[in-house]
Amino acid sequence: MLKPPQLSTTEAYLWDKVQSGEPLSDEDALSLYNSQNLAFLGALATLLREKLHGKVAYYNRNFHIEPTNICIYECAFCSFARKPGEPGGWEYSPEEIEAIAERYVGTGVTEVHIVGGVHPKRGIEYYADIIRRIKRILPHVHVKAFTAVELKVMCARSRMSYEEGLIALREAGLDSLPGGGAEIFHPDIRNQICATKADASEWLEIHRTAHRLGIPSNATMLYGHIEKYEHRIHHMRLLRELQSETGGFNCFIPLKYRRENNALSHLGEVSIIEDLKNYAVSRLYLHNIPHLKAYWPMIGRVTAQLSLSFGVDDLDGTIDDTTKIYSMAGGEEHPAMTTEELEHLIYSAGYVPLERDSLYRPVRPSPVIA
Ligand code: SF4
Structure with missing residues (x-):
């Protein structure tokens, strides 16, 4: 790319x-x-984005399972969690989870994303059983499951080390970890928004252990609430350092704080300009994490499309209206897109859509890229 004229x-x-x-x-x-x-931010982020991925923008065919929203924690930004017996709570049985998986037999989905509340009673054995049941029904589907926050508690409940818990889940069919639960690592902020759950060092240690075992993962950052730019940079610095140690992160996903139905609603939400700026800085600072994702059910389709010109190379997937985490917070109410809709979104932003698997390998031969 040519250097733009009239730069400071x-x-x-x-x-x-x-x-x-x-x-x-x-x-x-x-x-x-x-x-x-x-x-300038868009042009600079695009300079790096195109060095890494050219004009390709990735998406996948995926669905989510949220086994429960019953949670022992009370994070201030959360709109999803319920206490046992509280209206709006759910706990799927293993048979109900099997019934969800059965809907996707023969549909071409390549990934199931499983996260939920931190249940007061369920340990590693319960979740390993769920994975085994899903793999029996969908043997070729990649299981990306459980945040470090969930894993910390389920390992403790089963009296296992992180390594023992992850090995047991991997033997059951776990393929990778999602990046949730990271929020903002800096204790000045974490102690105000989610003081009691896994802290930065525990979150990072679980991902370090997974990477050492050959289990790749993603990383997130919840932005746009009470944090300052310095806290975002500190958060990304810890991720960049772990990535240079292990190389195990596939993707970074900035998650925007959404204001509906939670204890921080009075803060409002940051602007689209701030979203785009944050994508650009994330792309540029996290030079060693290969992919940057705009999670469209959280950010909306228009901003997701714009984000492709601010460093993003991945728009996540078809979703099929199977997640409630962001719809309960003010995101897309029934998030679902066909592959045709996703491809149209990408083409009309000037990029070339490529359906990927969970490890960013093309599902079909790569398109010819001009
Ligand atoms: S963000 Fe996660 S850990 Fe926190 S209350 Fe919500 S479901 Fe529970």
Whole structure:
């Protein structure tokens, strides 16, 4: 890409740095967050995005299972969790989970994403049984399951180390970990929004253990509430450091705080401009995590489409109206897109759609890219 004309001295310095492949410093990231030049942020993020992925934008065919929303925690930003017996709570039985999996036999889905509340009673054995049942019905589907927050508690309940718990789940058919539960790692913020669940070092240690066992994972960051730019940069620095140690993260997914039905509603929500800025800075700072995802049920279709010009290369998947986490917080009410709709969204933003599996391998031969 040609260097845009009329850049400030700082912008020209950052352009040359990204062009040469040098990692951005924390100060660089802060200066990008404080920039008002959205066009420059988009161009700079696109410079790196196109070095990594050309014009390709990925999507997959997936569905979610949320086994329960009963949770022992009370995170201030959460709209999903319920206490036992509270209206709006659910606990699927293993047979109900099998019935969900059966709906996808022969549909071409390649991934099931399983996360839920941290149940007061269920341990590793229960969740290993669920995975086994799903794999019996959908043997070729990739099981991406359980946040580090859930894993910490289920390992403790089953008196297993992280390693023992992950090995038991892997033997049952676990293929990778999603990136949820990371929120904001910095204790000044974490202690205000989710003080009692797994902290930064526990979250990172569970992902480190998974990577050592050959189980890849993703990482998230919940932004747009009480955190400052410095907290986002600190969060991403810890992820970047773990990635240089293990190389086990496939994808980073910024998650926007949505305000419906939770204890932080008075804060409101950040603007689309802030969303795009955050995608761009994430892409640029996390140079060593290959993929950046805009999770469309949370951000909406239009912003997801725009995000492709701000460093994003993955729009997640078809979903098929199987998740309630963001619809309960003010996201898409019934999130579902056909592969044709996803491809149209990507084409009309000037990118080339490519259906991927959970490890970003093409499901069909790669399209010819101009
Ligand atoms: S965010 Fe997760 S851990 Fe926190 S209350 Fe909601 S379901 Fe429970």
